[in-house]
Amino acid sequence: MPWFASDWNLRISQRTNSAPCRPCLPSHCAVWAIAFLTACLAGWSALPAEAAPPTFTVGWSVYAGWNPYFYMAKSGILKRWADKYGVVIKVQRFDYAASLDAFVGKNIDACTMTNMEALDMPAAAGVDSTVVIVGDYSNGNDQVLARNNLTLAQLPGKPILLVQKTVSEYLLERAMVLNGLDGQLSKLKLLNTSDSDIVGAYLGDKSNQVAVTWKPLVSEILGQDHGVKSLFDSSRIPEEILDLLVVRTDVLKRPDGSGLKFAKAIAGAWYETVAQLAAANAQAIRESAAASGDSVASYKEQLRTTYLYSTPQAAAQFADSGDLKQKMDLVRQFCFRHGLLGQNVQSVDDVAILYPDGAIQGRKDRVRLRVDATYMQLAAQGKL
Amino acid sequence: MAPPFRVADLTGIQVRPARLWTHSLSWILFVMGIALYVHFSIVRHRENPEDRVIPSATQLVQGLKASVLEPAEEDDPLDPGASLFQQVRHSMIWKDTASSARRFFIALLLLVPAMLIGLHMAVFPYAGAFFLRFVLFFDKIVALSLLPILFIVFGIDEWSKIMLMVIGVAPTLMLDAYNIAGGVPREQVVKAFTLKSTNLDVAYRIVLKQVLPQLINSVRLNLKPLALFLFAGEMIASTDGLAYRIAIMRRHMGMDIIIPYLLWVALLLFSLDALLRFTNRRLHPWYQPR
Numbered sequence: 001m002p003w004f005a006s007d008w009n010l011r012i013s014q015r016t017n018s019a020p021c022r023p024c025l026p027s028h029c030a031v032w033a034i035a036f037l038t039a040c041l042a043g044w045s046a047l048p049a050e051a052a053p054p055t056f057t058v059g060w061s062v063y064a065g066w067n068p069y070f071y072m073a074k075s076g077i078l079k080r081w082a083d084k085y086g087v088v089i090k091v092q093r094f095d096y097a098a099s100l101d102a103f104v105g106k107n108i109d110a111c112t113m114t115n116m117e118a119l120d121m122p123a124a125a126g127v128d129s130t131v132v133i134v135g136d137y138s139n140g141n142d143q144v145l146a147r148n149n150l151t152l153a154q155l156p157g158k159p160i161l162l163v164q165k166t167v168s169e170y171l172l173e174r175a176m177v178l179n180g181l182d183g184q185l186s187k188l189k190l191l192n193t194s195d196s197d198i199v200g201a202y203l204g205d206k207s208n209q210v211a212v213t214w215k216p217l218v219s220e221i222l223g224q225d226h227g228v229k230s231l232f233d234s235s236r237i238p239e240e241i242l243d244l245l246v247v248r249t250d251v252l253k254r255p256d257g258s259g260l261k262f263a264k265a266i267a268g269a270w271y272e273t274v275a276q277l278a279a280a281n282a283q284a285i286r287e288s289a290a291a292s293g294d295s296v297a298s299y300k301e302q303l304r305t306t307y308l309y310s311t312p313q314a315a316a317q318f319a320d321s322g323d324l325k326q327k328m329d330l331v332r333q334f335c336f337r338h339g340l341l342g343q344n345v346q347s348v349d350d351v352a353i354l355y356p357d358g359a360i361q362g363r364k365d366r367v368r369l370r371v372d373a374t375y376m377q378l379a380a381q382g383k384l
Numbered sequence: 385m386a387p388p389f390r391v392a393d394l395t396g397i398q399v400r401p402a403r404l405w406t407h408s409l410s411w412i413l414f415v416m417g418i419a420l421y422v423h424f425s426i427v428r429h430r431e432n433p434e435d436r437v438i439p440s441a442t443q444l445v446q447g448l449k450a451s452v453l454e455p456a457e458e459d460d461p462l463d464p465g466a467s468l469f470q471q472v473r474h475s476m477i478w479k480d481t482a483s484s485a486r487r488f489f490i491a492l493l494l495l496v497p498a499m500l501i502g503l504h505m506a507v508f509p510y511a512g513a514f515f516l517r518f519v520l521f522f523d524k525i526v527a528l529s530l531l532p533i534l535f536i537v538f539g540i541d542e543w544s545k546i547m548l549m550v551i552g553v554a555p556t557l558m559l560d561a562y563n564i565a566g567g568v569p570r571e572q573v574v575k576a577f578t579l580k581s582t583n584l585d586v587a588y589r590i591v592l593k594q595v596l597p598q599l600i601n602s603v604r605l606n607l608k609p610l611a612l613f614l615f616a617g618e619m620i621a622s623t624d625g626l627a628y629r630i631a632i633m634r635r636h637m638g639m640d641i642i643i644p645y646l647l648w649v650a651l652l653l654f655s656l657d658a659l660l661r662f663t664n665r666r667l668h669p670w671y672q673p674r
Binding site: 104166191196 | 433
């Protein structure tokens with residue numbers, strides 16, 4: 001028997017070795033899913049056309065601006081629009097990080113995400129992605145909280161609880177920069193804290209003076225400890241933290257045109273849903289709140305700090321404007337500075353963004369993220 | 385001279401495989417694993433040359449270089465003239481390994497008294513009466529769910545993570561020590577007393593001495609849960625550590641860093657396990673399981 005192969009020793013090393021497989025599991029699934037889908041597609045093409053309409057899956061996660069997807073599916077609005085375009089659209093709820101993994105792994109066709117993650121997850125991983133709906137921007141949902149009347153200038157040196165490499169860190173950096181504290185950025189002591197435990201960790205230990213997080217966690221903290229004040233929030237950087245619906249470009253460009261139909265159907269359904277929310281339709285709000293297990297009061301409070309583009313006109317206008325380019329530039333520079341675009345990306349221009357007017361931010365041959373206002377415009381013109 | 389290999393031997397019990405066979409068979413699954421990885425990596429890269437989910441060899445080498453030779457993002461960059469030793473000394477993986485290892489070994493140290501308590505539970509009836517029921521109950525508590533309380537009691541820094549590991553693993557070790565020590569034949573204890581042993585002599589020189597190799601094996605088996613709790617703690621709240629880096633890299637699919645890190649952790653655990661096994665064999669050559 002060789003020295004390494006005594007029975008239980010092998011058992012231990014196998015267990016140890018099973019760890020590396022976990023993160024890549026979704027991708028294995030992805031490969032199988034692709035194989036399966038290919039097989040299905042091959043099967044479909046052999047069948048009569050009306051047999052199986054193309055199916056699309058949209059992943060969403062809990063957030064004030066995305067909860068309406070739950071209502072949209074449950075109320076039948078989505079089904080009506082999908083039927084109109086002859087496609088089947090499934091809506092699936094994920095944890096945020098898992099939804100991004102699934103999207104990058106090509107397990108789902110479309111996914112809700114912020115502009116920052118659209119850039120640093122799919123786009124930076126070479127999965128060409130297209131923004132079809134600009135849903136809302138965080139207008140106070142994300143906040144920098146502190147005890148003891150601290151000011152931003154006093155933050156360096158104090159441990160700051162936040163989920164690193166997310167919009168929380170972006171918000172904190174913007175807060176410092178906008179207050180002329182750029183020089184202090186490197187002195188910030190960030191403590192990466194999972195969103196599931198940040199409330200307990202912050203409230204439980206008074207020596208943790210600063211936290212950066214989002215609603216409803218912000219409301220929980222502010223509600224339970226009146227000594228905590230908000231130092232800065234995302235309403236001071238409007239239109240920078242955008243919440244989007246992103247579709248894989250290869251899905252959108254399917255040769256049979258089903259991707260376009262899918263985009264039209266979901267845009268139509270979305271603006272019908274948002275119009276109901278804007279009109280304070282009680283059922284729409286109740287169901288959207290229920291999507292995340294929030295009370296109606298709490299959900300309404302979250303909506304107050306979420307700027308929903310309630311009309312396709314408003315969304316399309318913003319997508320077409322120079323503002324978007326300027327805001328996206330801030331975000332992409334942030335991503336690059338923090339290495340979020342990947343170890344081997346040498347320049348911020350290597351993950352380029354294409355805008356509706358044809359302008360490209362970055363290298364022309366490396367467009368990875370596209371903003372497509374077509375569907376918002378069609379909705380605005382009532383042509384869906 | 386060993387008899388020649390016959391196909392029927394593969395299912396036989398009374399066979400003694402040649403050295404060449406045991407060696408080559410034991411590597412087959414490794415080779416298959418690597419082959420599968422390479423296959424999927426190639427497939428995915430053919431479709432998308434920038435794929436980050438299953439990094440290619442070049443991406444992995446780059447990730448490895450970045451983690452071994454470059455300082456962590458939150459640290460100051462090294463001046464370009466630094467020697468190789470300096471580079472490694474200030475690298476991301478070194479820093480993370482050092483802080484994780486510190487937590488790990490402090491927890492491991494705190495587990496020694498836990499095992500001694502287990503021994504006492506088995507040897508001294510009053511100690512058993514005092515601890516056993518509580519430890520049995522406490523063993524079934526899912527330590528991770530206590531984390532918010534740990535944060536409040538021990539703060540969010542080092543101690544909450546160390547205590548998570550201790551609380552997670554200690555009851556298991558105590559019970560294991562209790563069972564192992566309880567297995568020492570009663571006759572030996574009686575005999576020792578007839579030879580004028582004191583109570584402590586029996587506990588430490590008769591029982592502990594002969595269960596020690598089993599206790600060390602018990603620790604070996606618990607290295608993995610220990611690492612698991614360490615990872616859980618570091619992923620939930622920390623500023624450095626191996627799992628901290630993995631959590632951060634996950635945010636943007638930095639699998640090119642994560643995979644080298646996972647292999648490194650596996651290697652560390654394997655080495656620690658091997659070290660314990662080796663020590664055990666040197667200290668207790670009379671102990672021959674199987």
